[in-house]
Amino acid sequence: MSNYKKVTSNIIVKLQIIVGVEHVLSGAAILDHYAYDAGTRKDILRYPELVVLPGSSQEVAEIMKLANKHLIPVTPRGGGSGLAGGAVALKGGILLDLVRMNRIIHVDIAAKYMIVEAAVRTLDIQNEAKRHGLLYAGDPCSSDDCVIAGNVATNAGGNKAVKYGVTADQIYELEIVTPQGKILTLGGRLKKNSTGYSLIKLIAGSEGTLGIITKITLKLQKLAPLLPNFLAIFPNLAAAVTLVEALLAEKNALDTTSLELMDRHTVIAIENYQKTKIFYGDIGDVLLIQLEAQNQEDVRFKELYLKELCSLHNCLDIRSIEGEAIWRGRRQWGKALEVDEPIGASEDLVVPVDLITPFIQNLESLATSFQFDFRIAGHAGDGNLHLRILPGTVPIEEWENKLKEFREVLYAVTYSLGGRLSGEHGIGFKRKYFLRSVIQPDELELMKNLKKAFDPNFILNPGKIFDIDAS
Amino acid sequence: MSNYKKVTSNIIVKLQIIVGVEHVLSGAAILDHYAYDAGTRKDILRYPELVVLPGSSQEVAEIMKLANKHLIPVTPRGGGSGLAGGAVALKGGILLDLVRMNRIIHVDIAAKYMIVEAAVRTLDIQNEAKRHGLLYAGDPCSSDDCVIAGNVATNAGGNKAVKYGVTADQIYELEIVTPQGKILTLGGRLKKNSTGYSLIKLIAGSEGTLGIITKITLKLQKLAPLLPNFLAIFPNLAAAVTLVEALLAEKNALDTTSLELMDRHTVIAIENYQKTKIFYGDIGDVLLIQLEAQNQEDVRFKELYLKELCSLHNCLDIRSIEGEAIWRGRRQWGKALEVDEPIGASEDLVVPVDLITPFIQNLESLATSFQFDFRIAGHAGDGNLHLRILPGTVPIEEWENKLKEFREVLYAVTYSLGGRLSGEHGIGFKRKYFLRSVIQPDELELMKNLKKAFDPNFILNPGKIFDIDAS
Numbered sequence: 001m002s003n004y005k006k007v008t009s010n011i012i013v014k015l016q017i018i019v020g021v022e023h024v025l026s027g028a029a030i031l032d033h034y035a036y037d038a039g040t041r042k043d044i045l046r047y048p049e050l051v052v053l054p055g056s057s058q059e060v061a062e063i064m065k066l067a068n069k070h071l072i073p074v075t076p077r078g079g080g081s082g083l084a085g086g087a088v089a090l091k092g093g094i095l096l097d098l099v100r101m102n103r104i105i106h107v108d109i110a111a112k113y114m115i116v117e118a119a120v121r122t123l124d125i126q127n128e129a130k131r132h133g134l135l136y137a138g139d140p141c142s143s144d145d146c147v148i149a150g151n152v153a154t155n156a157g158g159n160k161a162v163k164y165g166v167t168a169d170q171i172y173e174l175e176i177v178t179p180q181g182k183i184l185t186l187g188g189r190l191k192k193n194s195t196g197y198s199l200i201k202l203i204a205g206s207e208g209t210l211g212i213i214t215k216i217t218l219k220l221q222k223l224a225p226l227l228p229n230f231l232a233i234f235p236n237l238a239a240a241v242t243l244v245e246a247l248l249a250e251k252n253a254l255d256t257t258s259l260e261l262m263d264r265h266t267v268i269a270i271e272n273y274q275k276t277k278i279f280y281g282d283i284g285d286v287l288l289i290q291l292e293a294q295n296q297e298d299v300r301f302k303e304l305y306l307k308e309l310c311s312l313h314n315c316l317d318i319r320s321i322e323g324e325a326i327w328r329g330r331r332q333w334g335k336a337l338e339v340d341e342p343i344g345a346s347e348d349l350v351v352p353v354d355l356i357t358p359f360i361q362n363l364e365s366l367a368t369s370f371q372f373d374f375r376i377a378g379h380a381g382d383g384n385l386h387l388r389i390l391p392g393t394v395p396i397e398e399w400e401n402k403l404k405e406f407r408e409v410l411y412a413v414t415y416s417l418g419g420r421l422s423g424e425h426g427i428g429f430k431r432k433y434f435l436r437s438v439i440q441p442d443e444l445e446l447m448k449n450l451k452k453a454f455d456p457n458f459i460l461n462p463g464k465i466f467d468i469d470a471s
Numbered sequence: 472m473s474n475y476k477k478v479t480s481n482i483i484v485k486l487q488i489i490v491g492v493e494h495v496l497s498g499a500a501i502l503d504h505y506a507y508d509a510g511t512r513k514d515i516l517r518y519p520e521l522v523v524l525p526g527s528s529q530e531v532a533e534i535m536k537l538a539n540k541h542l543i544p545v546t547p548r549g550g551g552s553g554l555a556g557g558a559v560a561l562k563g564g565i566l567l568d569l570v571r572m573n574r575i576i577h578v579d580i581a582a583k584y585m586i587v588e589a590a591v592r593t594l595d596i597q598n599e600a601k602r603h604g605l606l607y608a609g610d611p612c613s614s615d616d617c618v619i620a621g622n623v624a625t626n627a628g629g630n631k632a633v634k635y636g637v638t639a640d641q642i643y644e645l646e647i648v649t650p651q652g653k654i655l656t657l658g659g660r661l662k663k664n665s666t667g668y669s670l671i672k673l674i675a676g677s678e679g680t681l682g683i684i685t686k687i688t689l690k691l692q693k694l695a696p697l698l699p700n701f702l703a704i705f706p707n708l709a710a711a712v713t714l715v716e717a718l719l720a721e722k723n724a725l726d727t728t729s730l731e732l733m734d735r736h737t738v739i740a741i742e743n744y745q746k747t748k749i750f751y752g753d754i755g756d757v758l759l760i761q762l763e764a765q766n767q768e769d770v771r772f773k774e775l776y777l778k779e780l781c782s783l784h785n786c787l788d789i790r791s792i793e794g795e796a797i798w799r800g801r802r803q804w805g806k807a808l809e810v811d812e813p814i815g816a817s818e819d820l821v822v823p824v825d826l827i828t829p830f831i832q833n834l835e836s837l838a839t840s841f842q843f844d845f846r847i848a849g850h851a852g853d854g855n856l857h858l859r860i861l862p863g864t865v866p867i868e869e870w871e872n873k874l875k876e877f878r879e880v881l882y883a884v885t886y887s888l889g890g891r892l893s894g895e896h897g898i899g900f901k902r903k904y905f906l907r908s909v910i911q912p913d914e915l916e917l918m919k920n921l922k923k924a925f926d927p928n929f930i931l932n933p934g935k936i937f938d939i940d941a942s
Contacts, residue, residue: 111825157663166663168672182913188889189823191853192628192637194676195891196898196906196936197918201639201672205665222723252693253765255723294724352660354582382662418659420666427667435667442653446925447668453924454917465667 004091004459005071007049015052015094018062023053023100034095038145039083039430046088048075048095055100057175057183057214064212064460065181067094073462074179076208078119078150081142083346084428086153086207090463098149101214104128112220113172113189118149118213125218134220137164140424141331149213154426155205159330162248162381163257163292166424168204170219176203176211179455189217202450207426208461210454224292227257228299229321232287232310233280237263237376239314240287241356244380246309247289248353254302258290259381260330266337266375266388270329273336278326284316287380288330333377337388343396344375345403347387349414350423356383362413363387370394370406384423411438427465435466475562475930476542478520486523486565489533494524494571505566509616510554510901517559519546519566526571528646528654528685535683535931536652538565544933545650547679549590549621552613554817555899557624557678561934569620572685575599583691584643584660589620589684596689605691608635611895612802620684625897626676630801633719633852634728634763637895639675641690647674647682650926660688673921678897679932681925695763698728699770700792703758703781704751708734708847710785711758712827715851717780718760719824725773729761730852731801737808737846737859741800744807749797755787758851759801804848808859814867815846816874818858820885821894827854833884834858841865841877855894882909898936906937 016024026049035045054060067074073093080087089095101117104124108114109132116125122136122143129136138151140158150156152174157166164170172189187193187200203211234240244259262270267281279286289306293299303320310318329336337344351359360376367374373392378385389406391399411421415438421427427435436444448468451458458468487495497520506516525531538545544564551558560566572588575595579585580603587596593607593614600607609622611629621627623645628637635641644658658664658671674682705711715730733741738752750757760777764770774791781789800807808815822830831847838845844863849856860877862870882892886909892898898906907915919939922929929939 111823155663155665155669161663168669178913178917184911184913184917186914188891190821190889190891190894191824192626192632192821192850192855192894193891194626194819194893194895194897195821196910196914197681197921198626198639198672198676199914199917199921201669205669210668222720249693252726348665350661350663350666352582353662379663384663418661420659420661420664422665423661423663424665426665439667440655442649442655443657443667443670446649446655446670449924450668450670450921453920 003071004073004093007072007093011066011070011072012050014066015063018066019052019054019059023055025051025053034077034097035088037077037080037082037085037087039085039428040088046090047092048089049092051095051097053097053100057177060096060177060212060214061181061183063094063096064177064179067459068180068457071457071459073459075461076212078147078153079121079145081145082150082154082428083348083425084422085430086426086428086461086464090429096212107132109134114218114220116148116216116218118215119147122146122148122151129220130223133223135223136170136218137221138167138170141333143331148216148218152204152213152216153206153208154424157379157382157384157424159260159327159379160257161379162251162259163255164221168201171200171204171216172219173217174200174203174213175215176213178211179457179460184211205426207428207464209451209464210460212460225295226293226299228291228293228303229326230289230303230306230318231280231321231326232289232318233284233316234287234314235284235316237261237285237360238357240285241360241380243287243310243313243315244356245354246313248381250305250309254305255292256289256381257292258288259379260288261376261378261380262286262288262333263376266333266377269340270333270336273332273339274325274329276325276329278321279329280317280319288326337375341390343391343399345389347389348384348422348425349387349419350382350384351414351417351419353381353383355417356380356385359385359414359417359419363410366406366409366413367392370402372406379423382423407434408437429463432464432466474542475544475564478543478564482537482541482543483521485537486534489537490523490525490530494526496522496524505548505568506559508551508553508556508558510556510899511559517561518563519560520563522566522568524568524571528648531567531648531683531685532652532654534565534567535648535650538930539651539928542928542930544930546932547683549618549624550592550616552616553621553625553899554819554896555893556901557897557899557932557935561900567683578603580605585689585691587619587687587689589686590618593617593619593622600691601694604694606694607641607689608692609638609641612805614802619687619689623675623684623687624677624679625895628850628853628855628895630731630798630850631728632850633722633730634726635692639672642671642675642687643690644688645671645674645684646686647684649682650928650931655682676897678899678935680922680935681931683931696766697764697770699762699764699774700797701760701774701777701789702751702792702797703760703789704755704787705758706755706785706787708732708756708831709828711756712831712851714758714781714784714786715827716825717784719852721780725776726763727760727852728763729759730850731759732847732849732851733757733759733804734847737804737848740807740811741804744803744810745796745800747796747800749792750800751788759797808846812861814862814870816860818860819855819893819896820858820890821853821855822885822888822890824852824854826888827851827856830856830885830888830890834881837877837880837884838863841873843877850894853894878905879908900934903935903937
């Protein structure tokens with residue numbers, strides 16, 4: 001039972017004064033556009049009452065003060081590319097689209113950092129860093145669409161986490177606006193800090209439920225002179241996984257940044273989608289490997305070392321791959337699989353890397369017993385396995401019910417291996433019912449208490465991660 | 472105004488039932504021993520009402536349930552080696568000495584992790600890892616005395632943070648007991664995790680105020696075959712700092728683990744304390760460098776590279792140093808300086824690495840204007856500068872007052888450079904008054920709300936980081 005209030009005409013006028021009349025949007029067409037995100041079904045729309053486009057942190061703060069005073073729910077939105085439904089307005093109220101806050105404020109080449117506003121596209125950050133001979137190491141597959149504040153909100157990982165870690169590891173400083181409309185700067189351009197609670201680490205991954213991320217100071221890295229790619233091809237997934245473990249053990253010597261596992265059906269779907277034949281999906285399951293190298297001699301040395309390791313792990317073939325096309329393919333796996341088989345359900349499970357093999361074995365036998373099929377496109381080096389579960393031979397009218405049952409068993413297996421529901425997409429509202437059944441109840445209660453400490457009126461992104469009612 | 476209750480004889484009996492009569496201690500001699508820690512003065516004693524030594528997480532949980540019900544303050548204590556007074560009982564009540572929980576539970580060599588109880592000495596963890604050909608990368612200077620739960624509680628950094636990060640970066644999983652006596656496992660043996668709020672990152676560095684850390688799963692690393700040490704000697708600190716920046720830019724090529732800056736007076740004090748002459752303190756200020764290397768050829772290559780960089784940065788001399796003595800010296804700097812000049816005050820400031828030079832310039836002119844002197848033994852590669860402020864020519868009766876004034880200016884300078892009060896020792900109660908004057912008020916309020924969410928009766932380690940009254 002919530003006591004949220006509706007947006008009145010009086011509040012609309014106040015919002016128009018804060019952001020300007022042209023930045024308060026309503027009307028059917030607009031609201032339709034904001035009634036779903038990349039993680040939700042387009043046939044079940046969830047409407048905000050209106051959309052507000054703030055231009056600065058100060059405007060965000062004024063909006064939050066107003067919303068908090070009048071108990072209006074606020075849902076922040078970045079690129080709308082999230083896969084857990086985090087950016088849809090479940091309880092109506094204000095949809096806060098941060099799109100206007102998209103400036104790259106400062107790049108410091110010597111001290112290697114970049115200050116950006118919330119809604120700068122991740123790809124633009126990567127390109128800006130590259131332009132200065134530097135690397136921004138966050139690299140989610142959705143980098144074309146997603147924005148940096150969304151990466152922070154879900155603590156996205158992506159393709160370079162093997163070497164550089166997740167988005168939380170790329171952050172020096174965050175500016176947030178609290179649910180009460182206070183502007184706070186958390187963290188600092190510091191390598192260590194034991195000065196009170198680490199609020200910055202808590203905001204990363206909190207899915208816009210504790211504060212609105214408005215400005216970010218990102219770490220930049222030295223850009224390696226060469227980034228050789230290799231594609232290793234295997235008779236089965238299990239063989240590929242043993243190579244992943246071997247490569248992680250030699251991570252420093254090879255300077256590995258990426259270890260991406262894709263089954264043969266996934267790469268064929270990508271090849272069909274891209275109209276290319278670069279993945280050799282007709283031969284087997286693949287591991288896409290990226291290394292960093294200092295010069296051509298270093299590349300040759302690492303290639304030899306890699307080939308030697310491959311020969312010990314039942315690898316059918318390993319090929320050096322030039323160019324960006326293979327990474328474009330890797331990033332498009334989700335779209336390619338959707339085109340290939342429109343009905344399916346995606347997962348973002350994460351398990352200990354040394355337990356990927358038992359996980360896949362369990363998944364295979366589970367799929368068999370349900371007569372389901374599945375695809376894998378996983379950040380194997382991080383134990384983060386993106387799955388697409390497919391109906392297989394199950395009649396379409398039984399699919400939804402059987403999927404629910406399947407997921408319950410799959411999640412139980414994942415947790416029994418020490419895994420978790422989400423590696424990088426977050427819980428949003430799509431996984432919250434499942435989360436409730438697998439999480440320790442006392443941990444969930446602590447999270448709710450923490451939410452209450454930040455947002456006592458529960459106005460910020462309500463209905464995400466867990467349900468909590470305004471009291 | 473707190474409404475904490477006293478420990479009654481009835482409660483003592485209940486505690487004796489939980490942990491066994493022999494593990495509930497009282498009496499003047501015992502309480503004297505626990506009335507201070509390494510961070511507090513031995514002439515100002517702060518007594519708990521009694522000391523309890525639990526043997527398991529279950530016993531800790533039972534104690535917390537009892538304490539929470541009866542509003543008895545509980546102060547957890549590990550090695551007592553903290554430098555901010557975190558382990559003394561400011562409000563009386565129960566001192567919870569975790570010393571009995573000191574088992575190494577499990578080492579997994581293949582998957583590279585170790586499970587330990589709270590009070591295992593950090594040195595014992597390092598040695599156990601080494602025995603298996605692995606590295607535990609946490610390396611605080613107090614490793615002889617400190618225990619792992621204390622390292623987590625302060626998020627200690629130490630000597631290898633340049634390559635491996637701080638204690639929070641070494642943790643897969645934490646078991647904590649909440650102030651309500653619930654046992655929770657946070658995190659997991661996972662490389663990424665976006666499944667709800669990252670409570671594990673919040674517990675690290677929370678100084679035992681949010682939960683009692685009872686069990687820790689630590690990451691282990693591959694142990695490098697060789698760890699060559701070099702001592703670079705400079706005409707002044709500023710020259711040494713420019714080399715630090717150059718070495719950080721080449722961190723990957725050199726595989727640098729440690730960049731420790733010590734002024735000439737500090738190293739002479741260490742030499743006198745150790746009765747050795749290994750630091751060349753009579754020549755200049757020094758930078759102690761440790762690299763990782765794969766073989767002797769790699770050492771020779773890195774040594775040449777290092778010497779070339781040194782020649783570009785006004786280095787007087789650089790020497791290869793064998794053996795552990797130099798690190799023993801580095802670790803003993805605090806004791807050596809105390810013997811050298813018993814009156815002084817220590818600092819644990821942290822600033823952006825590229826701003827160490829302006830920080831030191833400010834420090835020098837500030838010391839001059841106050842007629843103070845100072846010593847530096849800093850983890851320069853992390854911007855974490857341990858200082859010892861000395862009275863210089865100031866009469867001893869003026870020292871305390873002038874020190875307070877000096878600190879206020881020094882901290883303002885530190886914050887103006889984007890620095891913070893503590894890099895790795897924590898706030899404890901020694902720095903809480905200063906914290907109040909430099910922190911954003913809204914950030915402090917958020918921390919207090921968060922404390923309340925975890926510990927509504929404020930019974931756990933009260934009076935640390937900030938003051939908050941039981942309501």
